[in-house]
Amino acid sequence: MPTTVFINLAVNDLARSRAFYEALGYSINEAFSDENAASVVISDTITAMLLTREFFAEFTSKTIIDATTSTEVQLALSAESKDEVDELHGKALAAGATPAGEQDHGFMYSKSFDDLDGHHWDFVWMDPDAAAGGPPELSLDEMRENTTHS
The missing domain is CATH 3.10.180.10 (2,3-Dihydroxybiphenyl 1,2-Dioxygenase, domain 1)
Structure with missing residues (x-):
């Protein structure tokens, strides 16, 4: 199980x-x-x-933190495709979420949002080959260049 x-x-x-x-x-x-x-x-x-x-x-x-001002966790949910990431992220924003950044590293694509109480969520797609064998060689600087925070 x-x-x-x-x-x-x-x-x-x-x-x-x-x-x-x-x-x-x-x-x-x-x-x-x-x-x-x-x-x-x-x-x-x-x-x-x-x-x-x-x-x-x-x-x-x-003490229970105020998630609008502090972060304890980042919650990430997988998606089947980049299009599904975009669709789910769009639904979250339409329902009142606040955009919180996005990343596109080619092999991995994500969009983030904060829910109504400030909890930080990501929808993430990862290339199946990268998921099975690990990401291609990228420097931390290259990954940071492809990351935006709202």
Whole structure:
């Protein structure tokens, strides 16, 4: 059985955040959703749990950061093609996301956004040959030249 990934995110407005992820084409698992949480099904093995900040706080003794001013993680989801990256990124922006940069290294292509609560996401396509055998030789300077941040 493959490992299942649960991404738990603190959100300010659960209904608004739920609608945002539905606008991206993801479904909600109602069995694990209520007034405190929405279970967003990204794939068979990835679920994003949108939790009210108060409910999220029940699972940690640490301070919950403001994702609009601090970054703890960068969440990346694979896409089947560059066109799918563009399509998904476009849906995110149309639903209220903020663009957060893009990269085109030839073998790897990505577009980033910050969701309604500032959580940083990327949609990424990687050439199947590069994914199997590693990226072509590129210097860090060359990769930085092909990266833009919004």
